[in-house]
Amino acid sequence: MISNHLLFKLASGEVFGPDQPIALKLLGSERSFQALEGVAMELEDSLYPLLKEVSIGINPYEVFQDAEWALLIGAKPRGPGMERADLLDINGKIFAEQGKALNAVASRNVKVMVVGNPCNTNALICLKNAPDIPAKNFHALTRLDENRAKCQLALKAGVFYDQVSNVTIWGNHSTTQVPDFLNARINGSPVKEVIRDTKWLQEDFTEKVQKRGGVLIKKWGRSSAASTSVSIVDGIRSLVTPTPEGDWFSSGVYTNGNPYGIAEDIVFSMPCRSKGDGDYELAMDVIFDNHLLERITKTEAELLAEKRCVAHLIGEGVAFCDLPEDTMLPGEM
Numbered sequence: 228m229i230s231n232h233l234l235f236k237l238a239s240g241e242v243f244g245p246d247q248p249i250a251l252k253l254l255g256s257e258r259s260f261q262a263l264e265g266v267a268m269e270l271e272d273s274l275y276p277l278l279k280e281v282s283i284g285i286n287p288y289e290v291f292q293d294a295e296w297a298l299l300i301g302a303k304p305r306g307p308g309m310e311r312a313d314l315l316d317i318n319g320k321i322f323a324e325q326g327k328a329l330n331a332v333a334s335r336n337v338k339v340m341v342v343g344n345p346c347n348t349n350a351l352i353c354l355k356n357a358p359d360i361p362a363k364n365f366h367a368l369t370r371l372d373e374n375r376a377k378c379q380l381a382l383k384a385g386v387f388y389d390q391v392s393n394v395t396i397w398g399n400h401s402t403t404q405v406p407d408f409l410n411a412r413i414n415g416s417p418v419k420e421v422i423r424d425t426k427w428l429q430e431d432f433t434e435k436v437q438k439r440g441g442v443l444i445k446k447w448g449r450s451s452a453a454s455t456s457v458s459i460v461d462g463i464r465s466l467v468t469p470t471p472e473g474d475w476f477s478s479g480v481y482t483n484g485n486p487y488g489i490a491e492d493i494v495f496s497m498p499c500r501s502k503g504d505g506d507y508e509l510a511m512d513v514i515f516d517n518h519l520l521e522r523i524t525k526t527e528a529e530l531l532a533e534k535r536c537v538a539h540l541i542g543e544g545v546a547f548c549d550l551p552e553d554t555m556l557p558g559e560m
């Protein structure tokens with residue numbers, strides 16, 4: 228569903244600009260191969276001037292050959308009665324294999340964006356299985372959560388979305404995620420000076436963003452594919468265009484010497500800035516208070532527990548799964 232929206236945006240030039248030709252290599256599974264053929268036919272029939280090649284396959288060692296960007300979307304959704312630990316294991320294996328394939332055949336400069344859930348830990352598994360590619364090149368998508376947070380702040384303040392800046396999603400793409408209203412700004416002023424309703428910020432806003440995906444499924448009967456594809460576009464564009472002065476964007480990135488005191492060696496959503504060269508730096512001018520730190524600690528604990536559940540997939544011995552509670556992905560009820 229997500230790819231079916233995203234591919235047409237990539238082919239149109241909306242993501243990498245009107246001067247960048249595109250070759251799309253689509254990786255499917257045996258089960259989805261016919262659907263893949265159908266999507267490829269629709270792409271061909273769209274006659275996009277920038278789209279120079281569409282190829283399809285089910286072997287990541289062939290499909291990832293020389294890839295400059297790898298958008299890893301395919302994964303299994305959690306079925307009824309399935310524990311988060313089961314999902315971590317089933318999907319983790321997909322991302323271990325894809326990490327190995329990227330390591331073997333992709334461009335050494337490949338940028339990898341993991342969308343398939345649970346995306347933070349899948350990204351960690353992927354990068355651990357690709358030791359020859361810099362860990363900094365791997366991202367887990369939390370931009371949809373940032374966009375949702377911006378929308379809610381704009382609606383509450385009665386301003387247009389583009390007046391809201393410096394919105395960070397901290398931590399895991401799950402219902403423990405932390406939408407940060409302490410550092411966020413509206414028209415350049417701290418959100419707390421514009422929206423004086425602290426209860427709304429601490430409770431309603433936070434929960435609305437955390438549970439938005441689930442509410443949407445209930446109404447729509449399916450998960451948010453269109454807005455997710457838009458957020459993937461936003462996430463890529465944030466890396467290939469310079470970040471506006473003073474602002475930042477959220478991405479789930481590898482913690483390796485982070486300035487915020489967050490546990491190392493996990494994939495944690497944090498505020499990033501880019502010069503537009505595909506790389507990023509962490510934002511430095513960030514403040515914390517007890518409320519923010521407490522919530523960050525909770526999402527951090529969840530990611531550390533997820534990491535213990537997938538020890539067998541990241542070369543760290545035998546897995547031991549003691550997730551603090553069975554939290555939901557934002558798209559689940």
Ligand SMILES: NC(=O)c1ccc[n+]([C@@H]2O[C@H](COP(=O)([O-])OP(=O)(O)OC[C@H]3O[C@@H](n4cnc5c(N)ncnc54)[C@H](O)[C@@H]3O)[C@@H](O)[C@H]2O)c1
Pocket residue numbers: 228229230254255256258259300301302303304321341342343344346367368369370371372400450451452455556558
């Ligand atoms: N990070 C985010 O913000 C975010 C938001 C929404 C959805 N998601 C996640 O994105 C993923 C995809 O969502 P969707 O709505 O497009 O789901 P979908 O079920 O429509 O599509 C998933 C596709 O992946 C394919 N697939 C399964 N295993 C594969 C493998 N090993 N290799 C290649 N392809 C494989 C399936 O055949 C299917 O076509 C899900 O895991 C979902 O939870 C993440």
